[in-house]
Amino acid sequence: KAGVTQTPRYLIKTRGQQVTLSCSPISGHRSVSWYQQTPGQGLQFLFEYFSETQRNKGNFPGRFSGRQFSNSRSEMNVSTLELGDSALYLCASSLEQTYNEQFFGPGTRLTVL
């Protein structure tokens, strides 16, 4: 079974721009979660989508948004980029239940200049 894939792997943007990151979950997984990883704040939960609906949300500003498509693929968007948005963005997919393992993708490294 193919793992979680994320595209692109690396991205460089400038302040004020917007960016869209993509995540394809493992086949059969309907839950997709997004996390931000930075040296200063560590790993922080952004949001989770299940069956095209946002099911849980972390404490991030409204500039961070996401969506999920009918095939469970997910995208996250960050508008009006700030320097502090530079991070590794990780996507994880899982089966429905909370205790199920989340399988992580390799991440997208976003650098904001």
Add this chain to the structure above:
Amino acid sequence: AQSVTQLGSHVSVSEGALVLLRCNYSSSVPPYLFWYVQYPNQGLQLLLKYTTGATLVKGINGFEAEFKKSETSFHLTKPSAHMSDAAEYFCAVSERGLTGGGNKLTFGTGTQLKVEL
């Protein structure tokens, strides 16, 4: 709100020595507990998890962890370290009873494990 504390941001052991990485959690209800490992430029890989049942959990690569409710701990151990174990390790909790169910992991700050010859 849940929280996870990992004592020691850096741990160094000799090859063949015991590995002990500490994790304490704070939660109003017993959470689901996980240990993940991250190698450079890669995502996270699950080592083991505790949901219910036996409190001593065995994972991949010879790692195990014991859930101790009275101590709110979930420390990770491996009897004999190998050079390939050098990586960053994260303890995480998943909240039970979220409205609508779902997944939301709260991570500790991570422990960088160094294995020396």
